[in-house]
Amino acid sequence: MHIGILKDIKKGENRVIATPAEIATLKADGCLVSVQKGAGEKAGFADEAYAEAGAVLVDTAEEIYGNCDMVAKVKEFETSEYDLLREGQIVFTCIHPAAHPEEVQALLDKKVIAFTAEDSHRYGSPNYEAAGKQGALFGLESMLTINGGKGKFVSGLGGAPGMNVLILGGGTVGQAALSVLHALGAWCTVADINIGILRTLSRQYQEQVNTMISTKENIKKILPQTDMVLNCVKWPKGCKDYLIDRSMLKLMEKGSVIVDISNDDQGAIESFHETTHENPRYIEEGIVHYCVSNIPGAIANSTSIAYAASVLPHFRSIAKNGVAEACARDGFLRRSLTAYKGYLTHEETSALQNRPWIRPEEILGIADRALDPAPPATVTRSENLIHLQ
16 A cells, blocks of 8 residues: 655644654555655654655655555645545545534545544544643643733742642543643642543542532632633534633633633633634633644644554554455544545534435445444434435
């Protein structure tokens, strides 16, 4: 198989989906690997290192799209890339299909085989860990007086108390943020709807973190004493309510901070709107908001290494076994299949965009086999099903 590694062109994206270490492994497997020049430069991986690992360096994205059986990168496709896609080509990237109808239409029109990387991780995406840990640090930066914050030091000083932090969501992102903030001496409360997770975190931190069930009423009670909120909740798409609505900002002291790591329009925080690394903050009702959509891109070397290692098994399996067999062997890869030769295969996208979809196992012809199981990627369900005759 000929695999192509693209240079990401989304503004602010510095990562690369494969480092020279992965190239060497794929080459040893018998793959031909082309890498677009400069693909890993911002993450600290020079073209020479890719060449030494056995990659063929090419000048343009057009060469990658035009010659490779499988194309991979980090972030979703830009409009300028749609016409470069080829029928039957395998593409692997963070598509975020439910939120990008035009991109989905392009994938269907081009009849590619598309995998959305964010749904393919058995143990949670390394990007989630990176976003939680680095998001916590950006929150502390936002708390600085020079950035509009109230100027509290995370662990306090002699005679001055430390910060009270509320972490919404105790999943991979929330746990990553907690690990950093607790180590630095913040007084942390974790809110989640799963009491099992809360008990586990309480024991893990020797009862030195507070926990509570995540409801709007409980959050209202704690906001007046909270210096920083980190939203780490994967909010159901289409939900019309908020965990923190705009009126609740008035409960917080001026200069308090909200870091919306989840970064969802119509998400858990009503006052959210996306920002960039170039202009990361805004102030609303006196509250500093940090809402950068690509936090992991700020630590591109570490996130590239971790992310590339996590997706390498998928690349190897697809190259060795083909798409159908790879999906039969790994339920998490199967659930990430988004489009297959003109058919939508992603349930959440079907529900939110009112498009018909077909189950991956049916379109791949493996429905009658014993398949590796995986839970649904989201709670969103769709009955708008297509069945093959």
